[in-house]
Structure formats: C-alpha cells, structure tokens
Amino acid sequence: MMIKGEGQASKARGRPRLFDRTAALDRAMRVFWDRGYEGATFDELIAVMGLSPSSFYNAFGSKEALYREAVGAYLTGPGGFFPKALAGGGPAKDAFARLMMATAAAYTEEVGPAGCMISLAGLHDAPDRADFRDFMREVRGRSRTLMIERLDEGVRNGDLPEGADVAQIAEFFETVFRGLAVRARDGADRETLEKIGVMALDAWPGVRA
Amino acid sequence: MMIKGEGQASKARGRPRLFDRTAALDRAMRVFWDRGYEGATFDELIAVMGLSPSSFYNAFGSKEALYREAVGAYLTGPGGFFPKALAGGGPAKDAFARLMMATAAAYTEEVGPAGCMISLAGLHDAPDRADFRDFMREVRGRSRTLMIERLDEGVRNGDLPEGADVAQIAEFFETVFRGLAVRARDGADRETLEKIGVMALDAWPGVRA
DNA sequence: ATATTTATGGAGTAGCTACTCCATAAATAT
DNA sequence: ATATTTATGGAGTAGCTACTCCATAAATAT
Structure with a gap:
C-alpha cells in the first residue's frame, strides 16, 4: 500500500x-x-x-x-548530531566527550532555535494531552537507549569495567543533556555549555588524575 | 500604602x-x-x-x-527545600550533596506534581510571551545566585581552593538540577534521581579516591 | 471523451479562553 | 442614616484556535 x-x-x-x-x-x-x-x-x-x-x-x-x-x-535533521557523535570509534568516554561538545554546538547553533525540540516538549501541559506527553517521553527514551548501546559497546571493548552500571551512566548523561537544553533556552552560550559538558565528563567512572 | x-x-x-x-x-x-x-x-x-x-x-x-x-x-513552599539544603553548615560539597538528595526527594514527592514548577516553565511558548519567559529566566537565575553564594562561602572557609571557578560549578549543578526536573516529569523515581545526584557530585573539583 | 482521484482557494464555524459588566451584598467611615 | 468601599453572583462576550465545507482545478485510468 x-x-x-x-x-x-x-x-x-x-x-x-x-x-x-x-x-x-x-x-x-x-x-x-x-x-x-x-x-x-x-x-x-x-x-x-x-x-x-x-x-x-x-x-x-x-x-x-x-x-x-x-x-x-x-x-533526522538538526537532531542528527546525537547518534552521529556517539557512533564514532574510540573509547566510550571519547564518544561521550564528542557528544557533549556536539550538544553544546547544536544547542547554540545560530541557524535554529536555542536548545532541543525534544527535550523541552510535552513536559508541562494539560492532562488531556497525555498521548502527546507519552509520545515525547518515548522519543526522549530513544536517546537513552542509544547511549546505553554505546556504553555496552564500551564494556565489550574493555574501555569500561565489566560490571559498569551503564544504565546509570546513561541516566546521568541524559539528565545533563536535558539540563543543557534548558540552559541553552535561557541564553547560555556554546562555551558555557562546553564547560558544563567537560565537567560532566569528570563524573565518568574511574580514577581521576 | x-x-x-x-x-x-x-x-x-x-x-x-x-x-x-x-x-x-x-x-x-x-x-x-x-x-x-x-x-x-x-x-x-x-x-x-x-x-x-x-x-x-x-x-x-x-x-x-x-x-x-x-x-x-x-x-516559599514546595521550592523551599533549595535554599534550606544549601544553608546548612559544613563543607560546600556537603551542602551540594544535601541539595542533590533534597532535590531527588522534592521532585518525586507524592503530594505534589513531579518535577519543578520553575525549571520547566517559559521555555517553549509563543514569541508574544517574552515577558513571561524573561520572568521565568530571572527566577531560575536566583537559584544559580544562591549556589554561587554558597560556593563563595566554601572558598572563604577553605573547603574549596582560592581560585575555584564557582560560577562554573554553579552552572554545572544548575544544569543537573534542571535536567532532574525533566527526568522526574518523565517518571524517574527518587532513587534514580539520587543516584544521578551522587554521580554529579563526582564531578566536584578535586581529586577523587 | 468521461470518470475518478487528488489538490487548491477561500469563506465559514463550533468551541474554548480569558475576561467584562452590572446588579446586589456586606462591611466601615462620618 | 447615609455614603463609600470592597466582595460576590451570574450572565454575557470579543477574539482566537484548529478545523470544515464546497466549488473548482488538474492530473491519471479506461
């Protein structure tokens, strides 16, 4: 058909x-x-x-x-940076570092509105719009799934320990990602968002120098 | 009058x-x-x-x-946990740990809606509501100010190094805080938010064990 | 040629949203 | 007592929002 x-x-x-x-x-x-x-x-x-x-x-x-x-x-358009940044090779932490930098760039790109179309929608509306909220929640869940898959790959490649709590790491980075969308909306510039991303990477599991 | x-x-x-x-x-x-x-x-x-x-x-x-x-x-009501958690004594990092735990509790408190009234408002609306957006941005800025003041206190007390970038630390925790509001709206429970908060604290400047 | 299908133009509309208006009620000031 | 002030009840409404309807246009199928 x-x-x-x-x-x-x-x-x-x-x-x-x-x-x-x-x-x-x-x-x-x-x-x-x-x-x-x-x-x-x-x-x-x-x-x-x-x-x-x-x-x-x-x-x-x-x-x-x-x-x-x-x-x-x-x-598939402006949001394409997300899977693209994660997809590259190297250790999982490098992929997430790319993701943070790409997010900072995408959320402040001058050709489009600040922040993310997905992160901010279906959060605050009338109860009769439950279908819409569920849809947006589902779409947001997809990015978490992508992160988990990339982290699993990292475990397989040995750049994350065997017992690493990949779901938890994904939860943390999704939280930062959603928060960055709010900060971008409030006018934070690219450099500010990049520094936040760098700081978030300091929470990466493992010993810090 | x-x-x-x-x-x-x-x-x-x-x-x-x-x-x-x-x-x-x-x-x-x-x-x-x-x-x-x-x-x-x-x-x-x-x-x-x-x-x-x-x-x-x-x-x-x-x-x-x-x-x-x-x-x-x-x-002054449900949002009062924020200044209250920061205000307690001890090192600045302890205050922020309390803030993360209090946030996880407040955002999932069953007596009220999930998430935060301030974090999610005025982010996604019509251009003729610019005054409203500016108002919400200003209100959100107050929590960053509170965090900066608490971090400055930490520098004065010596639990943060003299040259610590307090504005940057506040930016990071505000981002996590806003992101937690989104995650709470999408149904994340208290324990999940607490773990995210603990992980965010791992980004605290200084050497990790 | 004619029927069928899909696209367009443009006037119109049910229902909702925040708000208004006016008569009346119930207090204090003098 | 009377004026003034503030609160209430309840009917009404301008303007907007997403959408509908119908006549007409322009393609293909037979």
Whole structure:
C-alpha cells in the first residue's frame, strides 16, 4: 500500500501538489522547535508553510500529525548530531566527550532555535494531552537507549569495567543533556555549555588524575 | 500604602472576602506546577480555587498576575527545600550533596506534581510571551545566585581552593538540577534521581579516591 | 471523451479562553 | 442614616484556535 505523500511522482494520480512537502515540513518543524506545540498557532504554521487550510489538511491531516512528522524531521535533521557523535570509534568516554561538545554546538547553533525540540516538549501541559506527553517521553527514551548501546559497546571493548552500571551512566548523561537544553533556552552560550559538558565528563567512572 | 489583599483584618473596609486567599493561591499554584501556564485553563483554576470570575478578578487581577504570585508561593513552599539544603553548615560539597538528595526527594514527592514548577516553565511558548519567559529566566537565575553564594562561602572557609571557578560549578549543578526536573516529569523515581545526584557530585573539583 | 482521484482557494464555524459588566451584598467611615 | 468601599453572583462576550465545507482545478485510468 502506498502511503499518502510518499507515492512516486511518475505514478501520482490526481492534481499534483503545488508545494514542496518536505520543505514545508521543515519550516513547520522549526516553528515547533522554537515555540513548542501549543505555542505554534495554526495560522502561523500554514503561513510559514505557504499553505491554505485546505492544502494543509489534505497533505498533513492535523496539527498533531504535523507535529509528529516534525519530530521525525528534527531527529533526522538538526537532531542528527546525537547518534552521529556517539557512533564514532574510540573509547566510550571519547564518544561521550564528542557528544557533549556536539550538544553544546547544536544547542547554540545560530541557524535554529536555542536548545532541543525534544527535550523541552510535552513536559508541562494539560492532562488531556497525555498521548502527546507519552509520545515525547518515548522519543526522549530513544536517546537513552542509544547511549546505553554505546556504553555496552564500551564494556565489550574493555574501555569500561565489566560490571559498569551503564544504565546509570546513561541516566546521568541524559539528565545533563536535558539540563543543557534548558540552559541553552535561557541564553547560555556554546562555551558555557562546553564547560558544563567537560565537567560532566569528570563524573565518568574511574580514577581521576 | 496598603497592598490590596494584605490589609489587616481589623481595618479592612468593604465586604470581607468569603474565601481564604492564601489557600486559593496554593491550590492554583499546584495546578500551574502540574500543567504550566498555558496548560492551566481559567475555568479549571477558578474551579479549584472555588471562585466565580468576579471574585477571582477582584482578588488576583489576571491569570498572569496569579501565576506570578503562584511562583512566589512555590518558592516559599514546595521550592523551599533549595535554599534550606544549601544553608546548612559544613563543607560546600556537603551542602551540594544535601541539595542533590533534597532535590531527588522534592521532585518525586507524592503530594505534589513531579518535577519543578520553575525549571520547566517559559521555555517553549509563543514569541508574544517574552515577558513571561524573561520572568521565568530571572527566577531560575536566583537559584544559580544562591549556589554561587554558597560556593563563595566554601572558598572563604577553605573547603574549596582560592581560585575555584564557582560560577562554573554553579552552572554545572544548575544544569543537573534542571535536567532532574525533566527526568522526574518523565517518571524517574527518587532513587534514580539520587543516584544521578551522587554521580554529579563526582564531578566536584578535586581529586577523587 | 468521461470518470475518478487528488489538490487548491477561500469563506465559514463550533468551541474554548480569558475576561467584562452590572446588579446586589456586606462591611466601615462620618 | 447615609455614603463609600470592597466582595460576590451570574450572565454575557470579543477574539482566537484548529478545523470544515464546497466549488473548482488538474492530473491519471479506461
């Protein structure tokens, strides 16, 4: 079954759309990233996307569906630094050092809003938005999973002791990561975030010089 | 000049109010703490406060004014653990250890919403709410100031070296503190937060065993 | 050619959100 | 007693928010 909006151009039936769906989604994602779900109004979203209400609903279904797609666009776009920083070789601690530096850079990148679209969403809203909160919690959990996997790799490679509490280390770095998103929102600059990251690495298990 | 609502009972003119203003504010504060500013609707607020719109506006002025008062009620109530944990005697590191444990307890206290009313507010909203964001940023800055003051005391007492970068240490612990609020919101329990706090203390400047 | 499918334009709207208005109540000041 | 002040009850509302509806356009399928 073809998924709407993903059909191949050569087989598309009906009137072809007059806008670039991917570009429109990217623009919407940046508004959500900046203002959150509730803070992004429908009128502002369709304005930056250059769409009429009809075209919007035809292509995206609802504001909530758009948000979920925008999360995907964030993860594969601006949020891509996270898996990328962890994925490189070397000892696990080096990977986490890269992650801290990449986070400091990404959270203060001038081309996008400060901080992280994922870290700050679905934390503080009405009880009838439980599905949304659950979704964001699940997405946040993915980064913890990535960290745990990288730490397990470190244990296998011998750069972490056999009995290392990888879940605990991941919990700690996720906490720092979420905290950095808050600090970036409040205006902390890249250098400040980098120093915080360096200090967090001092908590790495093992003897410090 | 008498501030409205704070006049002494013996001199109050006009019809006396039929409700307990402090208790109503406390109830509203807990709704804001749970749902944030936007997530708390006017109808829900006046319902938990037990007020009609007229009585509400007469006593509190506006939703935003209520929120600002609620922040004050949070800081002197549930948020009071922060200055209290820091204020105790002993080395600065002990004070920060108490702060981490008290934070883990406060953020998972069952009588109130998980996490922190201050850490999560004004981070993700519409651009026309800049005043609100600035207010929350300022309130968050106060906890950093408290930490810096306690660290300076530690330098004076000799439990931190003379040239210790107290601003940097405060930045780091504020980041952990904000991150813990996010983790608590996502359901992390007290023990998990305590372990994160213990690990954060491992980043304390100095030689680790 | 005609039916079918999908996209667009643009006017319109139910429901909610924070708030207002006004008559009335209940206190103090003189 | 009367004026003044403050609180309350309860109906009402401007403006916004996400969304709908319907006529029309532009493609493919047969």
